[in-house]
Amino acid sequence: MNHDDLRHWSKRAADWAHDYHATLRDRPVRARTSPGETAARLPASPPEQPETPDRIFADFEAIVPQAMTHWQHPRFFAYFPSNASPASQWAEQLANAISAQCMLWQTSPAATEIETVMVDWLRQALGLRAGFRGTIHDTATTATLGAVLTMRDRATGWNSVQDGIFGQAPLRIYASAQTHSSIDKAVRLAGIGQANLVKIATDADFAMDPARLDAAIAADLAAGRVPAGVVLCTGGTSIGACDPIARCIEVAKAHGLYVHVDAAWAGTAMICPEFRALWHGVDGADSIVFNPHKWLGAQFDCSVQFLADPAPQIRSLGLRPDYLQTLDQEEVTNFNEWTVPLGRRFRALKLWFTLRAYGLEGLRTMIRNHVAWTEELAERLRATPGFRITTEPRLSLFTFQYAPSGGDADALTAALLQKVNDDGRIYLTQTSHEGQFVIRMTAGTFDCTRDDVMMVHDVVRDLAATL
Numbered sequence: 373m374n375h376d377d378l379r380h381w382s383k384r385a386a387d388w389a390h391d392y393h394a395t396l397r398d399r400p401v402r403a404r405t406s407p408g409e410t411a412a413r414l415p416a417s418p419p420e421q422p423e424t425p426d427r428i429f430a431d432f433e434a435i436v437p438q439a440m441t442h443w444q445h446p447r448f449f450a451y452f453p454s455n456a457s458p459a460s461q462w463a464e465q466l467a468n469a470i471s472a473q474c475m476l477w478q479t480s481p482a483a484t485e486i487e488t489v490m491v492d493w494l495r496q497a498l499g500l501r502a503g504f505r506g507t508i509h510d511t512a513t514t515a516t517l518g519a520v521l522t523m524r525d526r527a528t529g530w531n532s533v534q535d536g537i538f539g540q541a542p543l544r545i546y547a548s549a550q551t552h553s554s555i556d557k558a559v560r561l562a563g564i565g566q567a568n569l570v571k572i573a574t575d576a577d578f579a580m581d582p583a584r585l586d587a588a589i590a591a592d593l594a595a596g597r598v599p600a601g602v603v604l605c606t607g608g609t610s611i612g613a614c615d616p617i618a619r620c621i622e623v624a625k626a627h628g629l630y631v632h633v634d635a636a637w638a639g640t641a642m643i644c645p646e647f648r649a650l651w652h653g654v655d656g657a658d659s660i661v662f663n664p665h666k667w668l669g670a671q672f673d674c675s676v677q678f679l680a681d682p683a684p685q686i687r688s689l690g691l692r693p694d695y696l697q698t699l700d701q702e703e704v705t706n707f708n709e710w711t712v713p714l715g716r717r718f719r720a721l722k723l724w725f726t727l728r729a730y731g732l733e734g735l736r737t738m739i740r741n742h743v744a745w746t747e748e749l750a751e752r753l754r755a756t757p758g759f760r761i762t763t764e765p766r767l768s769l770f771t772f773q774y775a776p777s778g779g780d781a782d783a784l785t786a787a788l789l790q791k792v793n794d795d796g797r798i799y800l801t802q803t804s805h806e807g808q809f810v811i812r813m814t815a816g817t818f819d820c821t822r823d824d825v826m827m828v829h830d831v832v833r834d835l836a837a838t839l
């Protein structure tokens with residue numbers, strides 16, 4: 373296959389993509405395949421001789437789509453969305469054609485400079501104060517790892533950069549029990565250790581209690597441990613919990629600690645001013661992460677980290693070996709120094725295209741619709757006999773149980789979820805909340821309509837009646 377073939381086959385791929393999206397509503401959302409089925413359809417060894425594009429394409433069509441879960445399906449209500457707007461898909465085609473490796477300004481001047489401008493457009497869109505700069509990572513997990521590594525090195529007076537943390541008194545990181553497992557992963561990878569991630573108890577609203585945070589820090593100081601940083605969440609993954617950012621930052625700063633805010637999902641909603649109360653005080657954070665690849669429509673992968681001052685993170689992550697030196701390095705931004713991996717994709721292009729193709733007002737309308745439809749659905753379920761709302765809607769996420777009187781709510785809810793996902797019209801997933809098995813419902817895909825969201829009510833009501 374050469375570039376002339378590619379011209380033909382990429383047009384075929386574009387046509388295929390159009391038809392795929394046009395027929396998504398007719399497909400079951402979750403893949404109907406069992407483990408091993410796809411692997412069994414592939415030859416056990418690679419071909420010795422070239423194969424023709426039409427054979428490759430035919431196998432793709434025969435094997436792949438029916439064994440995929442369709443994340444762009446308008447009735448995908450599981451996990452969090454992984455939205456790919458048409459404009460984003462278009463940008464990815466172009467970034468794909470160029471296939472640049474964007475590690476240095478010199479290797480990707482336009483990519484580096486568009487990234488700088490896009491991060492600033494998003495800063496303004498989210499209502500963050502001037503002064504935050506930032507970069508794009510693959511995922512929030514990596515951005516949070518960058519922040520935790522910075523907390524570690526800053527807390528050791530930067531000695532750990534050279535000497536590691538051998539012999540170092542335990543470093544301590546604080547987070548609420550509602551924070552994402554990426555924080556646990558970060559403390560493990562940073563060598564801080566799971567035991568030194570202190571999960572602060574939450575209040576009745578599942579938000580971190582600032583007084584308990586203060587007490588935990590004080591107790592660690594008294595015990596000779598070294599507080600290093602605080603990770604707060606706006607929109608926790610399980611039920612959408614939000615920590616009181618301003619009050620927790622006040623406590624953290626009184627102890628001189630670095631603060632990272634994980635708003636991977638909920639950050640997108642902050643393009644709507646009416647939701648910003650959920651992260652009131654966020655301007656005081658050192659680091660903030662949010663994923664345009666979740667709700668905004670810039671497809672996976674695209675995770676933006678804002679930094680009040682990039683210098684500490686660059687001190688932890690930035691290296692300039694001989695082979696990466698460039699003449700202009702003092703005048704330009706070399707984003708590999710801000711991130712864990714050296715190599716980087718051209719991710720800013722899809723942000724540029726998405727923000728322009730829909731405008732902030734268009735994106736706000738989408739977010740507001742998702743939130744309003746989710747609230748309407750929650751009210752419908754609340755009014756339906758047998759159903760119980762277990763956590764109230766936070767933005768476009770709530771949880772519920774099927775709990776008819778006299779039944780075992782956990783078992784019935786689990787059985788209902790299985791039926792729903794085997795049925796295929798909608799896709800929902802579960803979480804555990806206060807020891808209960810609950811179903812999470814979150815609306816967020818680009819093409820989702822009010823009818824799609826309301827169908828959740830009809831599907832779960834009808835299938836519950838068959839249990």
Ligand SMILES: *Cc1c(COP(=O)(O)O)cnc(C)c1O
Nearest residue numbers: 511512513552554608609636637
């Ligand atoms: C999804 C999510 C993450 C992890 O996101 P990745 O980009 O997949 O690493 C972290 N925190 C929160 C709150 C999330 O919702």
